[in-house]
Amino acid sequence: MPEQDAKIRLFVDAPLGPDAAVPLGRDAAHYLASVMRLGVGARIKLFNGRDGEWLAELAEAGKRNAIAVCRDALRPQAPCPDVWLLFAPVKRTRTDFIIEKAVEMGVSRLQPVFTRRTASERIRTDRMQTNAREAAEQCERLDLPEAMDGAPLVSVLAGLGDRRIMFCDERGGARPAADALRDAGPGPWAVLIGPEGGFAPEEAEMLRARPGAVPVSLGPRILRADTAAVAALTVWQSTLGDWA
């Protein structure tokens, strides 16, 4: 049963293990049977965030109900690094992109934050969860990030404990991100991406005064929020995360 046959990869809630029968739910059944035209015996990959990745075989492949039976363990469970993305929601398409990219970049938590200049306070947690699951299925992650409800920046900061936080300081003069992170060292981190209009002066002041907050520069050009999210997480993963 060669692994490369299985191109489809699904996140499920059920336990995975030798010969475990996994009900796939109506949406997945429709996708497998009606969209992808898979039948009984077809192979897919499953993960649930706890039991690693499994090669499974369809034992039922109806349009409303499907069951997959686990055959071979492909990869043991491994955590993503402990880095959260705190981001101010922007326009819907770009927010969707931020979520997709953050999942590919391996964040462990997605936390929308409302700042003084946040353009949109409407962010649907269920939409964020769906997007995050689809991105995780595509990018070969073994887990999903936690998708949190949006909350004001001050409340989120109050709940961070001693988790360090990297943020782009637009005043200029901040150190290059890679240097600043290398000096600050590993541990639990959050990456904060502000709104398109930047932080309000009192927010920037609060961030600079916070112990464990690390102001960084992401180069001489102005990056949009979605670009900045990928760039900041790239530097973090390259310097302190699992890219090294």
Place this chain on the structure above:
Amino acid sequence: MPEQDAKIRLFVDAPLGPDAAVPLGRDAAHYLASVMRLGVGARIKLFNGRDGEWLAELAEAGKRNAIAVCRDALRPQAPCPDVWLLFAPVKRTRTDFIIEKAVEMGVSRLQPVFTRRTASERIRTDRMQTNAREAAEQCERLDLPEAMDGAPLVSVLAGLGDRRIMFCDERGGARPAADALRDAGPGPWAVLIGPEGGFAPEEAEMLRARPGAVPVSLGPRILRADTAAVAALTVWQSTLGDWA
């Protein structure tokens, strides 16, 4: 005439210099007068890729014709680092994103390449130029990248001379991008982003065999082409470019 008054930033072809009168063209006139409702005396920023950035004042602000007169030099001309992005076009929205992000990330040339598995061979150079100009206006760049017509990968590689090329090697085992780039050192570079389906085996072989080609890893997760473009350029700018 405080600089912060001028929120709009436009690329023009005309020379810029003390008291230079700059005709802005019909699209820009419409945007300034009808969309942004600016009148005579309003301030904008101008750049042309040669003469730095200038604060200018509208001397005419008609809906079809506008003229700006340069007042103060804001920044001297400075080049972006010599890094090209070679990318296989993907779906239109994602190709638009790749172009926007590449401009923000400071590439000096945009070169679409057609590979064995490139899904779309339709890429409009004029659309790419328009997107690149808009991104440059927004991100505070002082120049535009060259937007090249799409060409087959082999022809593009043949024209690279001894320019080094960084590409993601999907076989596994490639070195982390930051380490590989640091060892390879500065100079003219190209970053190559393959199609969603990856390079064909003979293309990957050709790349690995090429002198000056540096295979790199961008971490353990599978990145989409647009994510990979931002991530690869982030590592390049952090390690060898103008983020340091």
